[in-house]
Amino acid sequence: MSKGISLFELQQLFYKEVFDADSTENAEFYKCIKPAKNLSGEQSVNVYKDSILGGLTEALSSIYPVCVKLVGELFFNHMVADYLKRYPSGSPDIGDYGSEFSAYIINFEPVKELEYLADLVALEWSWHRAFNASDSPGVGVCSLDGLAGVAEVDQGGIQFVTTPSAVLVRSIFPIHQIWQVNQEDYVGDGIVNLDDGGVCLVVWRNAAFGMRIDVLSEHEFEFLQAVVDGKSFSEIATLACASDLSGILGRCMQTGLIAGFTLVN
Numbered sequence: 001m002s003k004g005i006s007l008f009e010l011q012q013l014f015y016k017e018v019f020d021a022d023s024t025e026n027a028e029f030y031k032c033i034k035p036a037k038n039l040s041g042e043q044s045v046n047v048y049k050d051s052i053l054g055g056l057t058e059a060l061s062s063i064y065p066v067c068v069k070l071v072g073e074l075f076f077n078h079m080v081a082d083y084l085k086r087y088p089s090g091s092p093d094i095g096d097y098g099s100e101f102s103a104y105i106i107n108f109e110p111v112k113e114l115e116y117l118a119d120l121v122a123l124e125w126s127w128h129r130a131f132n133a134s135d136s137p138g139v140g141v142c143s144l145d146g147l148a149g150v151a152e153v154d155q156g157g158i159q160f161v162t163t164p165s166a167v168l169v170r171s172i173f174p175i176h177q178i179w180q181v182n183q184e185d186y187v188g189d190g191i192v193n194l195d196d197g198g199v200c201l202v203v204w205r206n207a208a209f210g211m212r213i214d215v216l217s218e219h220e221f222e223f224l225q226a227v228v229d230g231k232s233f234s235e236i237a238t239l240a241c242a243s244d245l246s247g248i249l250g251r252c253m254q255t256g257l258i259a260g261f262t263l264v265n
Helices: 008-019 026-031 043-061 066-070 073-086 101-106 117-130 144-149 150-156 176-182 218-228 240-255
Strands: 158-162 167-171 199-206 211-214 256-265
Touching: 008 043, 026 043, 043 066, 043 073, 066 073, 066 117, 066 144, 073 101, 073 176, 073 240, 117 167, 117 176, 117 211, 144 256, 150 158, 150 218, 158 218, 167 218, 176 211, 176 218, 199 218, 211 218, 218 240, 240 256
Parallel strands: none
Antiparallel strands: 158 256, 167 199, 199 211
């Protein structure tokens, strides 16, 4: 390492070289690298650079297998190469990388005709999040058995809590069907009619049945979104879903989508 540059500054230059190969600062970075016996400074860095970019590309391929199948592996890798430049990794956990891929695809001109692709990618990211979510709803969340002990005067302050794996997804396209027909175990003609319209979904992990993608009614989606947003029972009672609130709440508690509750003043 050359004198006059800190380790942090060197790390920042390395980070920029990995994710922005056209940066004007890269020339300064290579001045800090001592050539190896058989490799130049740039060649030595490329060993690590290729490993990092290759690992991130492989990780995204595993998170978005349906997207890979729809656009082809070569095109997907081309798309990811540009994504890596625009959205460099900011977490030490490779499993956190890829959350902006759906937003990126919206503005990626070569796939503009695949209008459903960004929403499909959002569904795949939701699957990834749900699969890796915690089993426990967290500290301070009461078991549903405790609802019987909540005084009537306090019931308006009940805040229901979904299972940690629950992720809500909405699309104007039948993305759940697109996802389904592209699974390895799918049996059928593989035809999806985009004119079938939009869908409300919850992606989650059920203790008894494993990973699930469930279709929701508008009222069910509104209720669960309100729960995710931290609305109290009294606030939820003012929404359109209140017309079937007891039925929706009962179904969500029975299936395990609602995992507990807290009380607010």
